[in-house]
Amino acid sequence: MSTTGLDRRSRRRQQTIDEILDVSVALMETEGVAALSLSAVARQLGMRPPSLYQYFPSKLAIYDALFQRGSAQIRDAQREARARAPQDQELERGMVAFSRWCMDNQVLTQLLFWRTVPGFTPSPEAFAPAEDMVNDLRSYLQQAVDKGRLHQDATSDEGIALFTSLTAGVLSQQMANEPQATYETGRYMKLMPTVLDMFYLHYRPTRGKEK
Known part of the structure; x- marks a missing residue:
């Protein structure tokens, strides 16, 4: 997603969202599409799982964004x-x-x-x-x-x-x-x-x- 026109805070949020989605795809490539784990995504990003919930409340929400x-x-x-x-x-x-x-x-x-x-x-x-x-x-x-x-x-x-x-x-x-x-x-x-x-x-x- 383009961050053009967003303020700094919104750009950072969108960049984090894009990074979460990129990491999710990489994990799905190795573990399988249905085997995505929020804890594994958070670990890859150096983030605690509760922090991840600020961007995606569930694993299905990540799938939805990827879809x-x-x-x-x-x-x-x-x-x-x-x-x-x-x-x-x-x-x-x-x-x-x-x-x-x-x-x-x-x-x-x-x-x-x-x-x-x-x-x-x-x-x-x-x-x-x-x-x-x-x-x-x-x-x-x-x-x-x-x-x-x-x-x-x-x-x-x-x-x-x-x-x-x-x-x-x-x-x-x-x-x-x-x-x-x-x-x-x-x-x-x-x-x-x-x-x-x-x-x-x-x-x-x-x-x-x-x-």
Whole structure:
């Protein structure tokens, strides 16, 4: 989170919050996403657990903040990639940006897309960037419909569910089988263009018109 415009006290508080979140991610990388411990976070920061409660009242509050941070980052990565994409390649570039971010941030990816923490449900505020992503996707699918590249059904709830299931499924296979690979080298990542072709074929403009 940017500290621009905050007074000194607020900047220090935000810096401490960011540090707590960074340490939490590092611990989750080694101990597992669901194994986060407030005492371990405090120990890493040289802080007593009661002091940590001034920033986060519970472990679930840390997960919530991380969910919001991660979903905002992946939303912004896709928006930037689509904004720079050549015409009619926005969906492809957004999918690549999504995949790259997830491979580079596998701990947060598990928190965002897998139910790895029992009892955790993101707050509406934390979930808002994820809703933005769905709205962004629907908007770009609609643009493809308007240009005659897709059938209108592609923008339906079913179409959104299919698109996200296909892309997230490939990503899950990649992370489960070759977590150390990069977007360029992962054998499952190489299937992403094929997955998009399958989506376009399923929602071809002539869908439902063939005899």
